[in-house]
Amino acid sequence: MHRRSRSGCFTCRLRRKKCDEGKGQCKACKHLGLKCEYKRPMWWSNNDQRKQQKEIIKNIIKRTKLSEKSAQMGTTSAETPPGLSHSLPTSATYSDATARTRAPSIESQYSMGYDFNQPPSHEHYEYHPHVLSPPYDANSLYQPYPQTPYEVDVKTERQMYINDVPTRRDSTISTFSTYQPPPIHPALPSFPEDDWINENIYDSGDMFAAQGGMDFNFFDFSHGAQPASQQALIEVDDCDRDLLDHFIDNVLRLIFPILEVNQHGSARSEVILPALESNKCYLHCCLSVAAIHRKSTRYLQGDQIAQIDEDIMKHRYSAISELCESLNRDTDHLQILDAALGMIFFQCSVGRPDDSLPDIPWHQHFQAAWSLVKKLELPHAMVHDNNAKLHPPFNMTLASWIDILGATMLGRSPQFAHIYREKNETKSTSGLCELMGCEDNMMYIISEIACLDALKSANGLSDLQLCQLIESCGKSLDTTETPPGSIVWPYSSTGAIKPKQLAKNMTAVFRIAARIYLCSLVPNSSRHDPAMQELLDRFTHSLYMVPSGPDGFDRSLVWPLLIAGSMSIPQSMFRHALDGRINALGEHAEFGSFGRMVRLLREVWDQSDEADRGRNRQNVHWRDVMQQKGWDFLLI
Secondary structure (H helix, E strand, C coil), rough: CCCCCCCCCHHHHHHHHHHCCCCCCHHHHHHHCCCCCCCCCHHHHHHHHHHCCCCCHHHHHHHHHHHHHHHHCCCCCCCCCCCCCCCCCCCCCCCCCCCCCCCCCCCCCCCCCCCCCCCCCCCCCCCCCCCCHHHHHCHHHHHCCCCCEEEEEEEEEEEEEEEEEEEEEEEEEEEEECCCCCCCCCCCCCCCHHHHHHHHHCCCCCCCCCCCCCCCCCCCCCCCCCCCCCCCCCCCCCHHHHHHHHHHHHHHCCCCCHHHHHHHCCHHHHHHHHHHHHHHHHHHHHHHHHHHHHHCCCCCCHHHHHHHHHHHHHHHHHHHHHHHHHHCCCCHHHHHHHHHHHHHHHHCCCCCCCCCCCCCCCHHHHHHHHHHHHHCCCCHHHHHHCCCCCCCHHHHHHHHHHHHHHHHHHHHCCCHHHHHHHHCCCCCCCCHHHCCCCCHHHHHHHHHHHHHHHHHCCCCCCCHHHHHHHHHHHHHHHHCCCCCCCCCECCCCCCCCCCHHHHHHHHHHHHHHHHHHHHHCCCCCCCCCCHHHHHHHHHHHCCCCCCCCCCHHHHCCCCCCCHHHCCCCCCCHHHHHHHHEEEEEHHHHCCHHHHHHHHHHHHHHHHHHHHHHHHCCCCCCHHHHHHHCCCHHHHH
8 A cells, every 4th residue: 555755745745646756856747847846835834825826736737738638639640540539528518416426536637546657648538328430430441340448537526606606616537447358268167256347347336337326315304405506595694704614615524424425415415505504503503613613723823712712602602592492483393403413413523622612512402302303203204114215314313323322422321222223123224324334233233232331330230131131232243243355445446435345344343342342341341351452453453444544434433443442451553553543634633523532532541551550450431531521522
């Protein structure tokens, strides 16, 4: 695996491209006509200047590519049979609302692995059957020869408008290949492995035989679908316009990363933008979250800190006031539920652990959300729709995620534990895998373990009863184990993320964390037990199959990292692995639930390692540390 170089030129580092570190000027910058800077430039230390520099570089690259394209077209002979170098309709001609889950192909210049030393070639074309040049179709000279296999990159662009102003532009590229495996000689036996080539080609999660066949209309959202143009008219005061832009440009991409992989753009177009447009309480919640994120990520001083704190508290108070008024009116229950869940969940993506501004604890917000969920009869709908084509209510799925893992934060049983138990028995979905990455049956088992934890804390079980129930939960976990070799790297050879493989890998991480959680409930268990450390080593190895870094999924693994880390010892591989993932995340590791989890683990380790040095090997429980520090964290 290639490791990013820290000594490459700053231009390549800004573009996130591999630099050959050539003396004077690297080959990539020389080829594209860019200024190659090895000395730290002034714009590197300022985010706004970095963005400006990136736009300048993009414009230079466009001009360079256009001039190369013109020169290439000018040298094409009239006698040459035109193949893929002919112009075809642009992606805008055939654009649709279908989301793309495909990452750029490795041959694309939009990919990190693009080879700038290759000869100039034409860039990207849509695939349209039978759109070939007349000479190639009509001339019999070419008919006897089979066509050479080729690949086509399909580029899809999305433009988002806020109040008719373009704010964000996304593009994804998928690869279609005409290559087919050679026919098998009749005398040779066939093997299942003969299908490998098709699996490798059609693993894009896109329109061509999608890997996993993702359902782009999986969830029943509380808002109607946005139009294809994704325009939204959001009314906001002029003084808050900057905060709204900051939320859309910087915070929105941090929310629901797994949903974004499974249904590209749905978090933005189906969940957040419609609510911002029509729900004042939700809007104030998002503006408050944007202010928290700005405070966490920008190094503010003096009056700037005082101003951003004022913005946080102003919108926090406005959101709670709007919520209380709506509850008193007893109307618009779906909008109130959207806002209540937003107040709980969005905080998990922003903020530093030491933020001391007053706020209502998440579990108090969840009491209001729980009442609304029951009033809307969402659990009833989930239980009575146990079939393969279920479209679960999005808000119920989000509430279930918070309910199950949030219950472990409080040492209580989940509010809807009986619902999860029934759905586990019928093997039906709640949409948890599509939303947060862990398969539904695994989350149902974690709910059962949380109930067992609550019973143990309340001294409601004898040691014998407790051990019997632990054994029963362990057998349930055994039934979810996957065959050997099923956990593999979730990216294809072209750099495309495989959503279902990612879900398998993340579920494996959650499964081992659930075993560690279950074993910690055994009477007199210790983190020094060999079986516990063996589980922790398995957990650490499974982590390597989940991508890390700013574009990875560590922030979706906060709960399993907490459970496993709390049972680690100083010499365990886990601590070294966690440090590596923290370094890969950079500044993103310092805020949100991930930053709070790291802060809590450091405190647990300080206390437990100190107890070990005093030969008092007692487990220090992370919930006890949270209570000592007065922390009301929701670590999911």
